[in-house]
Amino acid sequence: xxxxxxxxxxxxxxxxxxxxxxxxxxxxxxxxxxxxxxxxxxxxxxxxxxxxxxxxxxxxxxxxxxxxxxxxxxxxxxxxxxxxxxxxxxxxxxxxxxxxxxxxxxxxxxxxxxxxxxxxxxxxxxxxxxxxxxxxxxxxxxxxxxxxxxxxxxxxxxxxxxxxxxxxxxxxxxxxxxxxxxxxxxxxxxxxxxxxxxxxxxxxxxxxxxxxxxxxxxxxxxxxxxxxxxxxxxxxxxxxxxxxxxxxxxxxxxxxxxxxxxxxxxxxxxxxxxxxxxxxxxxxxxxxxxxxxxxxxxxxxxxxxxxxxxxxxxxxxxxxxxxxxxxxxxxxxxxxxxxxxxxxxxxxxxxxxxxxxxxxxxxxxxxxxxxxxxxxxxxxxxxxxxxxxxxxxxxxxxxxxxxxxxxxxxxxxxxxx
Amino acid sequence: xxxxxxxxxxxxxxxxxxxxxxxxxxxxxxxxxxxxxxxxxxxxxxxxxxxxxxxxxxxxxxxxxxxxxxxxxxxxxxxxxxxxxxxxxxxxxxxxxxxxxxxxxxxxxxxxxxxxxxxxxxxxxxxxxxxxxxxxxxxxxxxxxxxxxxxxxxxxxxxxxxxxxxxxxxxxxxxxxxxxxxxxxxxxxxxxxxxxxxxxxxxxxxxxxxxxxxxxxxxxxxxxxxxxxxxxxxxxxxxxxxxxxxxxxxxxxxxxxxxxxxxxxxxxxxxxxxxxxxxxxxxxxxxxxxxxxxxxxxxxxxxxxxxxxxxxxxxxxxxxxxxxxxxxxxxxxxxxxxxxxxxxxxxxxxxxxxxxxxxxxxxxxxxxxxxxxxxxxxxxxxxxxxxxxxxxxxxxxxxxxxxxxxxxxxxxxxxxx
Numbered sequence: 125x126x127x128x129x130x131x132x133x134x135x136x137x138x139x140x141x142x143x144x145x146x147x148x149x150x151x152x153x154x155x156x157x158x159x160x161x162x163x164x165x166x167x168x169x170x171x172x173x174x175x176x177x178x179x180x181x182x183x184x185x186x187x188x189x190x191x192x193x194x195x196x197x198x199x200x201x202x203x204x205x206x207x208x209x210x211x212x213x214x215x216x217x218x219x220x221x222x223x224x225x226x227x228x229x230x231x232x233x234x235x236x237x238x239x240x241x242x243x244x245x246x247x248x249x250x251x252x253x254x255x256x257x258x259x260x261x262x263x264x265x266x267x268x269x270x271x272x273x274x275x276x277x278x279x280x281x282x283x284x285x286x287x288x289x290x291x292x293x294x295x296x297x298x299x300x301x302x303x304x305x306x307x308x309x310x311x312x313x314x315x316x317x318x319x320x321x322x323x324x325x326x327x328x329x330x331x332x333x334x335x336x337x338x339x340x341x342x343x344x345x346x347x348x349x350x351x352x353x354x355x356x357x358x359x360x361x362x363x364x365x366x367x368x369x370x371x372x373x374x375x376x377x378x379x380x381x382x383x384x385x386x387x388x389x390x391x392x393x394x395x396x397x398x399x400x401x402x403x404x405x406x407x408x409x410x411x412x413x414x415x416x417x418x419x420x421x422x423x424x425x426x427x428x429x430x431x432x433x434x435x436x437x438x439x440x441x442x443x444x445x446x447x448x449x450x451x452x453x454x455x456x457x458x459x460x461x462x463x464x465x466x467x468x469x470x471x472x473x474x475x476x477x478x479x480x481x482x483x484x485x486x487x488x489x490x491x492x493x494x495x496x497x498x499x500x501x502x503x504x505x506x507x508x509x510x511x512x513x514x515x516x517x518x519x520x521x522x523x524x525x526x527x528x529x530x531x532x533x534x535x536x537x538x539x540x541x
Numbered sequence: 542x543x544x545x546x547x548x549x550x551x552x553x554x555x556x557x558x559x560x561x562x563x564x565x566x567x568x569x570x571x572x573x574x575x576x577x578x579x580x581x582x583x584x585x586x587x588x589x590x591x592x593x594x595x596x597x598x599x600x601x602x603x604x605x606x607x608x609x610x611x612x613x614x615x616x617x618x619x620x621x622x623x624x625x626x627x628x629x630x631x632x633x634x635x636x637x638x639x640x641x642x643x644x645x646x647x648x649x650x651x652x653x654x655x656x657x658x659x660x661x662x663x664x665x666x667x668x669x670x671x672x673x674x675x676x677x678x679x680x681x682x683x684x685x686x687x688x689x690x691x692x693x694x695x696x697x698x699x700x701x702x703x704x705x706x707x708x709x710x711x712x713x714x715x716x717x718x719x720x721x722x723x724x725x726x727x728x729x730x731x732x733x734x735x736x737x738x739x740x741x742x743x744x745x746x747x748x749x750x751x752x753x754x755x756x757x758x759x760x761x762x763x764x765x766x767x768x769x770x771x772x773x774x775x776x777x778x779x780x781x782x783x784x785x786x787x788x789x790x791x792x793x794x795x796x797x798x799x800x801x802x803x804x805x806x807x808x809x810x811x812x813x814x815x816x817x818x819x820x821x822x823x824x825x826x827x828x829x830x831x832x833x834x835x836x837x838x839x840x841x842x843x844x845x846x847x848x849x850x851x852x853x854x855x856x857x858x859x860x861x862x863x864x865x866x867x868x869x870x871x872x873x874x875x876x877x878x879x880x881x882x883x884x885x886x887x888x889x890x891x892x893x894x895x896x897x898x899x900x901x902x903x904x905x906x907x908x909x910x911x912x913x914x915x916x917x918x919x920x921x922x923x924x925x926x927x928x929x930x931x932x933x934x935x936x937x938x939x940x941x942x943x944x945x946x947x948x949x950x951x952x953x954x955x956x957x958x
Contacts, residue, residue, distance in 0.1 A: 137577055139567025140754050142559050146582075150556025160554055161589070164581035165563075172578070278932070337557050346557075401846075407832025408825035411846040415824025418900055418934055426852040429818075429828040429844025431837070435886060439843070439856075469852060483835055515695065517835055 125185040125296055127153055128268075129163040130176060132191040132201050133275055137167035145190045145280055152284065153188070157303040157350065158292060168192060173204035181208065181266025186292060188284070191275030193258035195237040202261070205272060206245035209265045214246045215239075219259040222252045251287045255279050262291060269295060302354050304361045308345040308368060309378040311530050315343050321371050329364040331357075340519065341526040342384070345372065374539050377530065384529045385413040391536040392423040392473075399532070400426040400469030402440055402461040404452065405479035405495065407431070409525040426469035430461070440464030453478050453490050455498075455507035462498030463505050473535075474500035477528050481520035495524050499531055506541065542602040542713055544570055545685075546580040547593060549618050550608040550692055554584035562607045562697055569701065570605070574720040574767065575709060585609060590621035598625065598683025603709060605701070608692030610675035612654040619678070622689060623662035626682045631663045632656075636676040639669045668704045672696050679708060686712060719771050721778045725762040725785060726795040728947050732760050738788050746781040748774075757936065758943040759801070762789065791956050794947065801946045802830040808953040809840040809890075816949075817843040817886030819857055819878040821869065822896035822912065824848070826942040843886035847878070857881030870895050870907050872915075872924035879915030880922050890952075891917035894945050898937035912941050916948055923958065 129149050135141045143165060150160045161184065166172040173192070180187050192201030206213040220242035227234040244250055244261045251260035251271070256279035262271050271288045273280045293300065310318065315336050322345065325334050335346040347364050351357045369376060377387050392399055401410050401424075411427030414420055428439060433452055436442040441464040442457055450456040458476050466474025479495035486492035493512040498505065510527065514520055534541050546566050552558045560582060567577045578601065583589040590609070597604050609618030623630040637659035644651040661667055661678045668677035668690070675691035677700050688705045690697045710717065727735065732753050739762065742751050752763040764781050768774045786793060794804050809816055818827050818841075828844030831837055845856060850869055853859040858881040859874055867873040875893050883891025892915070899909035910929040915922065927944065931937055951958050 135754075136564075137567060137580070138571045139564040139569075139577070140752070142561045142564035143580075144559045147553075147556040147559035150554060152556075154555045160556070162581060162583050162593075163554070163560075164579060166579050176579075335557070337552070403828075403844075407837075408828030408844050408846070411820075411825030411844075412829045412938075415846065415848065416935065416938070420824075421848045421902075424846075425849045426856070427820075427825050427828075427844070427846025429825070429832065429841075429846075431832065432842045432886075435843040439885065468856065469849075485838075518833065521829075521833070 125158065126161045127158045127292075128161055128180050128184045128187040129153075130180060130187055130189045131163070131165040131275070132168065132173055132189065133165070134167040134198070136165045136191070145275065145277060148277070148281065149188055149190070149284065152289065153292075155303055155305055156289060156293065157301045158186075158296070168198040168200055170200040170204045170207070173201055174208045177205060177208035177265055177270070181268045181270075184268045186269045186295060187271070188288065189270055189272045190280055193241065193260065193272065193274045195235070195240050195257070199240075201272060202244055205248075205261075205263060205265070205270070209245055209263055211263075212246040213243050216242050216244045216250050216259070219244060219250050219252065222259060223257050226253075226257050249291075251283055253279060253283060254286075255282050260287070262288075301350055301352050302357055304347075304349045304357055306347045306361060306365055306379070307381050308372065308376045309381065309384075310343050310345055310372055310375045311341065311377055311384065311526060313343065313372065313375045318343055318345055318372065318375075322368060325364060325367065328367060329360050332360060332364045341523045342377075345376075374534065374537070377533060383413070383417075384526060384533065386417050388529050388533050388536070389414065389417045389420055389423060391533060393419075395536060397472035397536070398423045398425045398469075399473045399475065400428075400465040400471035402428045402430055402436075402465035402474065402476040402498075404430055404436070404461070404477060405481045406477045406521055406525045406528065407481075409521050410475065410477065410528055413525060413529070425471045426465065428465055428468075436461060440468065451490070453480060453494055453496055455496050455509055458496035458498030459500070459505045459507040460498070462500040462507075466500040472502055473532065474498070475528055475532050476500075477524055479520075479524055481517050481524065483517060493520060495527065497528050497531055499535060501535060508541075542575065543578045544575045544709075545578055545597050545601045545604040546570075547597060547604055547606045548580070548582040548608055548692075549585065549590055549606065550582070551584040551615070553582045553608070562692065562694055565694070565698065566605050566607070566701065569706065570709075572720055572722050573706060573710065574718045575603075575713070585615045585617055587617040587621045587624070590618055591625045594622060594625035594682050594687065598685045598687075601685045603686045603712060604688070605705065606687055606689045607697055610658065610677065610689065610691045612652070612657050612674070616657075618689060619661055622665075622678075622680060622682070622687070626662055626680055628663040628680075630660050633659050633661045633665075633667050633676070636661060636667050636669065639676060640674050643670075643674050666708075668700055670696060670700060671703075672699050677704070679705075718767055718769055719774055721764075721766040721774055723764045723778060723782055723796070724798050725789065725793045726798065726801075727760050727762055727789055727792045728758065728794055728801065728943060730760065730789065730792045735760055735762055735789065739785060742781060742784065745784060746777050749777060749781045758940045759794075762793075791951065791954070794950060800830070800834075801943060801950065803834050805946050805950050805953065806831065806834045806837055806840060808950060810836075812953060814889035814953070815840045815842045815886075816890045816892065817845075817882045817888035819845045819847055819882035819891065819893040819915075821847055821853070821878070821894060822898045823894045823938055823942045823945070824898075826938050827892065827894065827945055830942060830946070842888045843882065845882055845885075853878060857885065868907070870897055870911055870913055872913050872926050875913035875915030876917070876922045876924040877915070879917040879924075883917040889919055890949065891915070892945055892949050893917075894941055896937075896941055898934050898941065900934060910937060912944065914945050914948055916952060918952060925958075
């Protein structure tokens with residue numbers, strides 16, 4: 125069965141917001157074995173919305189629609205749906221109760237305008253909203269079953285998961301296929317190279333399709349499988365997973381969709397080790413990422429952002445001669461920074477970056493894109509130097525931070541560096 | 542004249558990527574006075590793409606299309622365009638030269654597959670690509686002028702700005718209206734309150750429309766004006782700007798679309814002052830943001846991420862009694878952190894955060910959302926305590942960092958705090 129996604133609203137139409145709802149819904153539907161054929165968007169215009177609903181009603185089996193269910197005069201989706209379906213637009217008593225209950229629970233009077241949200245097309249299957257004021261509804265227009273949901277992402281996601289997806293799976297009935305998706309998060313292998321290494325996967329495992337997704341600075345390798353025999357599908361997928369891991373090896377840092385910082389954090393925790401970081405060119409990005417992980421205070425002892433040479437010396441004990449002889453961007457400085465921050469914090473590991481993220485600051489000898497990393501462990505201090513080519517300061521910072529975290533990951537896993 | 546946006550590609554269709562190209566294009570087109578009516582997306586399917594091109598050709602004046610111009614077998618947009626236009630698909634000699642030149646400049650042999658990118662619909666106006674291998678093209682299908690561009694965002698943006706937009710403006714001809722948009726970046730005022738304060742703008746200045754955009758944690762207030770009399774438009778806009786600034790006052794931190802960190806950086810630079818930061822709950826986010834600004838090494842001396850109490854004491858000189866008597870999350874600790882990091886770096890200003898970003902770590906007395914900020918200046922040390930309510934750790938970190946930067950901005954501008 126084919127599905128379409130329809131987003132309504134001037135914020136999307138005019139580009140004030142990217143349509144992340146559509147992307148989220150498409151991902152959920154595809155993973156559930158529903159083929160998404162088409163997305164579209166128009167503004168808050170009752171005639172335009174009605175027109176699109178009729179078009180979709182003429183060609184799709186089902187459709188999910190978001191936006192335009194709020195209390196203001198801009199919110200015209202329910203009215204357009206009633207018109208497209210040729211039915212009246214009526215007050216639903218239970219929908220009104222849920223809107224009233226929403227305000228009552230917050231000890232706030234219900235504004236008159238919110239009463240409008242209880243108006244739904246006559247005969248619609250109302251989808252009550254436990255986390256907001258806008259109820260959704262399901263109805264048939266033409267040959268298509270439509271599911272109307274609010275545009276606020278967290279309300280929409282909750283309604284989709286709890287109320288819409290079960291109805292969609294029921295609609296699929298015996299025709300239902302199964303989908304399996306497996307994601308390998310990789311770092312340090314270009315997309316084209318990963319593609320070449322894995323291009324024969326569909327020959328080895330018929331029915332399995334390879335997808336590569338650049339999620340800068342990581343590359344996600346995805347395997348998609350689809351079929352009606354769930355047992356066969358799962359077996360194929362397990363074997364294909366093993367085949368992929370044999371080829372990509374330790375370039376894969378997660379098979380569960382985790383971030384690099386979550387992987388590094390788990391490794392630190394499992395070893396009972398802790399970390400201190402000294403950042404120059406990455407400007408705090410490594411610390412920010414590490415502390416994005418809930419519970420990171422268990423292993424993240426200290427971060428320092430030492431742009432100034434003075435700070436490198438006074439705080440971390442980098443020697444003046446090192447800076448004079450080799451420069452702030454050098455293996456030697458990176459090593460002393462890593463050692464210094466490790467000692468300062470009394471941590472098991474010290475990780476340091478110094479480099480040139482641009483746009484200024486480059487030279488012939490040390491162009492923009494130069495990165496030096498120092499890693500101090502209980503056993504030793506090691507350093508690396510890299511030269512990368514990207515286009516923006518943000519890309520350099522992001523890639524530099526990822527490279528440093530990946531070296532730490534490899535150290536913690538005992539992979540030879 | 543009405544315009545549509547059409548994105549092709551399985552990455553968008555399946556939700557692997559949100560369609561940020563469409564949002565960017567919609568924003569550019571609307572700002573240029575072109576009304577965007579509809580967006581849509583289908584996958585890499587020649588029949589589907591052809592069908593949508595014909596539909597759009599029957600109703601729109603112009604359309605921008607992205608994606609599917611690459612060298613692989615998935616890339617079928619040019620073929621679909623030729624079919625929809627009823628013309629052959631032919632090799633364009635100059636397009637081939639530009640593809641060859643792209644590889645020659647990089648001293649790499651051109652893969653045979655890239656030759657395909659020089660195939661365009663016969664009679665099309667080829668748009669040469671200075672930054673990638675995929676040329677674009679313009680052609681008419683039905684009553685609509687189509688502009689086909691690559692899907693890689695930076696290639697698409699360059700081609701749109703340099704080659705597509707001028708052609709679109711020419712097409713609009715004497716019918717062309719002018720658009721003016723003015724953006725006020727605000728912080729510290731809820732969207733609904735800003736809306737109430739400014740709701741009468743359209744009565745005061747006919748033709749000016751108010752828009753509010755939540756760009757968490759900032760709120761952007763936008764004024765849109767559109768008309769054929771440019772002089773009148775500009776005068777109305779200047780007066781409306783003044784009117785808005787009178788009402789929002791120092792809640793507005795930029796009228797040029799700058800980020801808070803850029804505004805703070807410029808203030809520091811203009812005063813010849815420098816900054817050191819001590820972060821607990823924000824985990825390095827303030828440092829990351831400050832150093833995202835090119836040239837920030839001029840005023841950003843030192844950042845520290847001090848999760849552990851031990852680090853707060855050893856590094857910043859926070860007193861053990863302060864931690865014992867008041868806790869790590871307290872005005873007292875925030876003040877000592879700010880003072881300590883200011884002294885440590887020898888900076889004019891020291892800014893510190895300590896708080897609870899959740900999901901764990903809250904208590905009845907200090908729930909998740911508690912934030913203490915310390916600001917040490919050459920004159921004094923001040924502290925503030927806030928309690929906020931959001932839903933995720935990332936939201937808390939983002940809001941906490943913004944709040945601290947906004948206090949520093951106000952201090953630097955001499956606004957009473």
